[in-house]
Structures are given as C-alpha cells and as structure tokens.
Amino acid sequence: MRIFPIIAIITSLLVSQSHAASTTTIAAFGNSLFAGFGIKPINAFPSKLEKKLKHDGYDVKVLNYGISGDTTAGGLGRVDDVLSQKPDIVIIELGGNDLMRAFPPAITKENLDNIVKKIQSKGAKIILTGHIAPLNYGQKYAKNYNAIFPDIASKYNLKLYPAIMKGVIGHPENIQADGVHPTPAGVDVMVEGISPLVKELLAK
Secondary structure: OOHHHHHHHHHHHHHHHHHHHHOEEEEEEEOHHHHOOOOOHHHOHHHHHHHHHHHOOOOEEEEEEEOOOOOHHHHHHHHHHHHOOOOOEEEEEOOHHHHHOOOOHHHHHHHHHHHHHHHHHOOOEEEEEOOOOOHHHOHHHHHHHHOHHHHHHHHHOOEEEOOOOOOOOOOHHHEOOOOOOEOHHHHHHHHHHHHHHHHHHHOO
C-alpha cells in the first residue's frame, strides 16, 4: 500500500483549501466603468485592481460585476447574484446612468440605500463610490444628487470614494473619445485612487 503518495495528496488538498479560505473576494459591482466598456477585459477596473493588489502583496480575487448601462434599479435587481458569490468586500459603483438619464435623486438614493442594506445583512464590507453631477443639470438637482453618496456613507458608516472619475474626466489621455469612459490609463488612475481604501478594509 502506497501510504506516502496518499498523504501527499491529502496534504496538498488541505493546503489548497486553506489558501482558498484565506483569499479575500472583492466584488466590483457597477456599470460600464467597471465592465470595461471600449477596452480589453484585461484593462478593465476589476482586472487592474486585482493585479495591483496582488503586486502589493494581498491575496485577493476581484470579480467583475459591471454591466454597461446599469442603473441603481438594475443593481438592486441583481445584488442577490453578487452576494451568492459570498464576497468579503463589495465596491459599489452605481448611479452614473441614473444621472445621465436625469432620474430623481430621491429614487437613486432609495435604491442605493436598499442595496447597501442587503449587502451589510450578509456581513460584507462596502466601499461606496460617488459621481459628481455637472451644473448643467441645474444647481438644485446637482446639490441633491451629489449629496446621495456622502449621506449613505455616513448613515451606514461606509468607506467613501467621493468621485470615481476623479483624474479621468478632463484628461484626454485618460478618457475615451465618447467623453464618458476611461481608457486603460484612466482605469489606472481609478485603481490608484481607490486602492488605499481597499487596503484599509483588507487590513481589518
């Protein structure tokens, strides 16, 4: 009876299971900005965030739950699918398409509120990313919209990255010709901006 090969196989399985248990799963839950619209999948936000975190010594897996065109209502409708993967951290990037369609800020806020409650009920940590409404929507609309993200972050004690497109909008090398979606270089800016918040949660 060959005992040693059997022991080796069992040991290998145990080590593999231990490693899987130690890997932190991050769900990048958003719209086209996470989905990687107009660029190769390898250059999309989830892939680049995973690559950076691994380079910096973190054992992580970043899942791409970005769907182009998705709204907060759409996100609320599929949050259970995201949670079925049992993520440890969820980065929420929703609301930009609500803005582009001029949805009432109160509706966007209610949807995000319900998304956050569902995620927190499963014990996952959250980073909420925000968007900034341009003034051509009117000062009242912009004020109400821009308040959504800090209000929810404060209510639920979330990590907040106030403007996901900071350093991308207004920089030709970082934005695609449509003026909306990041280039690979723009994704790098997004990743560099948000990664310190991700690392704070990974350290807890």
